[in-house]
Amino acid sequence: MPLKERIPHLHEVRSWRGSIQLEGVYTVGVAGERWLQGLQEGRIYGTRCLRCRYTYVPARLFCERCLGHLGEDAWIEVGPQGTLMAWTQVHVAPDGQRLSHPRCIGLVRLDRADALMVHELQAEDRPLQVGLRVEAVFRSPAERVGSLRDVAYFRPLP
Amino acid sequence: MRRWNTEVAIVGAGWSGFRSISPDLSFREMMFEAATKAYSDAGIDPRRDLDGLVTAEEDFHEGVAISDEYVPDQMGAVLKSVHTIAGDGLQALAAGVMQIAAGAGRIVAVESHSKASNVLNLDQITALALDPVYQRPLEAHPIFIAGLEFRRYLEVTGTPIEHVARVVVKNRRNALRNPRAAFPADLTLEDVLHSEPLAEPLTRAMAADPADGCVVFVLARGDVARTLTDRAVWIRGLGWATDSYTLENRDWEGARYLRQAAERAYRQAGIQSPRRAFDLVEVDDTFAYKELQHLEALGLCRPGEAGRWTAEGATEVGGELPVNPSGGCLGEGHLLEASGLARLLEAVLQLRGEAGPRQVPNARTALVASWRGLPTTTGAVAVLSREP
Numbered sequence: 001m002p003l004k005e006r007i008p009h010l011h012e013v014r015s016w017r018g019s020i021q022l023e024g025v026y027t028v029g030v031a032g033e034r035w036l037q038g039l040q041e042g043r044i045y046g047t048r049c050l051r052c053r054y055t056y057v058p059a060r061l062f063c064e065r066c067l068g069h070l071g072e073d074a075w076i077e078v079g080p081q082g083t084l085m086a087w088t089q090v091h092v093a094p095d096g097q098r099l100s101h102p103r104c105i106g107l108v109r110l111d112r113a114d115a116l117m118v119h120e121l122q123a124e125d126r127p128l129q130v131g132l133r134v135e136a137v138f139r140s141p142a143e144r145v146g147s148l149r150d151v152a153y154f155r156p157l158p
Numbered sequence: 159m160r161r162w163n164t165e166v167a168i169v170g171a172g173w174s175g176f177r178s179i180s181p182d183l184s185f186r187e188m189m190f191e192a193a194t195k196a197y198s199d200a201g202i203d204p205r206r207d208l209d210g211l212v213t214a215e216e217d218f219h220e221g222v223a224i225s226d227e228y229v230p231d232q233m234g235a236v237l238k239s240v241h242t243i244a245g246d247g248l249q250a251l252a253a254g255v256m257q258i259a260a261g262a263g264r265i266v267a268v269e270s271h272s273k274a275s276n277v278l279n280l281d282q283i284t285a286l287a288l289d290p291v292y293q294r295p296l297e298a299h300p301i302f303i304a305g306l307e308f309r310r311y312l313e314v315t316g317t318p319i320e321h322v323a324r325v326v327v328k329n330r331r332n333a334l335r336n337p338r339a340a341f342p343a344d345l346t347l348e349d350v351l352h353s354e355p356l357a358e359p360l361t362r363a364m365a366a367d368p369a370d371g372c373v374v375f376v377l378a379r380g381d382v383a384r385t386l387t388d389r390a391v392w393i394r395g396l397g398w399a400t401d402s403y404t405l406e407n408r409d410w411e412g413a414r415y416l417r418q419a420a421e422r423a424y425r426q427a428g429i430q431s432p433r434r435a436f437d438l439v440e441v442d443d444t445f446a447y448k449e450l451q452h453l454e455a456l457g458l459c460r461p462g463e464a465g466r467w468t469a470e471g472a473t474e475v476g477g478e479l480p481v482n483p484s485g486g487c488l489g490e491g492h493l494l495e496a497s498g499l500a501r502l503l504e505a506v507l508q509l510r511g512e513a514g515p516r517q518v519p520n521a522r523t524a525l526v527a528s529w530r531g532l533p534t535t536t537g538a539v540a541v542l543s544r545e546p
């Protein structure tokens with residue numbers, strides 16, 4: 001197919017540079033509002049579906065298994081301790097650049113929850129293994145704003 | 159899912175690439191090249207014979223809003239029925255098959271492409287797919303999901319990491335015999351294990367690099383297919399499924415999405431024991447451990463068995479069940495939404511006996527399985543055969 005003609009130098013290839021800007025807000029909803037407020041108060045909430053015997057974290061208004069409504073009586077406090085299910089040392093930033101210091105991300109099953117939570121893991125030099133007991137460490141009350149980052153990180157229990 | 163009332167076959171295939179960069183071609187010209195080859199392969203005149211077009215693409219990868227409007231011109235599909243699927247190419251194949259089965263057309267084209275080299279911040283776009291409230295505040299590269307899942311896979315199955323590295327060695331070696339492959343290489347286990355870490359235990363060599371390319375197929379209703387060609391490849395079963403998308407509630411161990419998709423495809427194709435049903439498999443290997451996890455989810459071996467199977471050479475060309483003779487995503491390059499169609503292309507060429515030096519002798523049936531990539535939980539499966 002005679003589509004490709006030889007291009008001797010890359011700088012002779014014509015292209016147009018552009019970028020897309022997209023700005024918006026993401027409303028967190030009824031359950032999200034209450035869950036994030038809980039973090040601000042230093043508590044992690046879940047909602048438990050009694051029919052499916054499954055507890056969601058972050059708390060949700062509905063159960064994805066039976067599609068039942070998770071109302072007032074479904075709210076329970078979970079964690080802040082839990083069990084490490086997996087971890088990874090991440091060596092790249094979101095823009096693809098390599099990090100000079102890798103960061104550790106953990107996958108944690110909070111006590112009394114079934115859903116798994118992903119968050120920063122700070123273990124210093126503690127050797128990591130699946131099954132390790134960990135706990136959520138909150139920022140000081142003055143620093144909390146009602147965000148996932150109100151939990152500063154997870155750390156191994158002493 | 160029962161069988162459709164209508165038989166559907168692939169009667170034409172065409173492609174452009176695959177290459178690590180393609181500065182000489184616009185995405186339209188890549189599509190035009192692949193489409194022209196596919197229509198000529200099928201022996202059809204698209205302006206006269208084509209009833210519809212289904213494509214798979216994502217606006218953010220195309221760099222334009224409403225990118226589905228950009229497709230009919232270079233495909234010969236102006237003023238025809240056009241659908242775009244925001245998903246993997248195998249889902250577009252499914253949509254094309256359903257249109258024919260529903261009587262909406264006799265001949266339908268399916269297309270997907272990747273111009274990954276035009277996207278200057280692909281990593282950030284993938285990061286935008288993470289939940290804005292519950293995950294994006296961590297400001298982490300989404301590769302962490304692969305790192306966590308890989309760790310979980312090793313833990314649960316007891317697979318040694320060397321067996322995962324074997325997948326990379328095998329696939330990139332297979333790619334040496336595939337002229338479409340963008341990243342053929344002869345690597346050692348040490349090369350793979352000691353390449354720079356991305357999200358431990360995942361190394362750079364265990365992750366497929368993106369590539370540019372386009373794949374086009376022509377589908378036809380059974381009776382039409384028989385008049386067009388004697389090299390038709392028949393679609394015997396299709397399935398696709400999406401697990402819970404949330405990191406909190408998804409399955410971290412067994413690629414549940416693909417198990418579901420496979421069950422549906424097998425039921426449709428009347429397959430009872432998948433392990434003995436296929437002459438070759440083309441399966442998603444975006445990350446090396448995914449090939450093993452996916453083989454197990456497809457029921458081709460028991461959980462935890464795929465690593466040993468690979469280490470023993472069973473999945474090599476010439477082994478008990480060749481897996482990714484094309485080189486997979488690791489060898490051919492990751493074609494974004496077109497990845498599933500790249501897997502399908504190799505299967506079609508193999509079943510037609512046109513795979514050249516990597517031909518699996520007397521291949522009559524093939525299994526194709528795709529994954530939509532990070533951070534998704536969507537997989538699709540196609541069962542193909544030389545006989546209807």
Ligand SMILES: [Zn+2]
Pocket residue numbers: 049050051052053063064065066067068
């Ligand atoms: Zn429920």
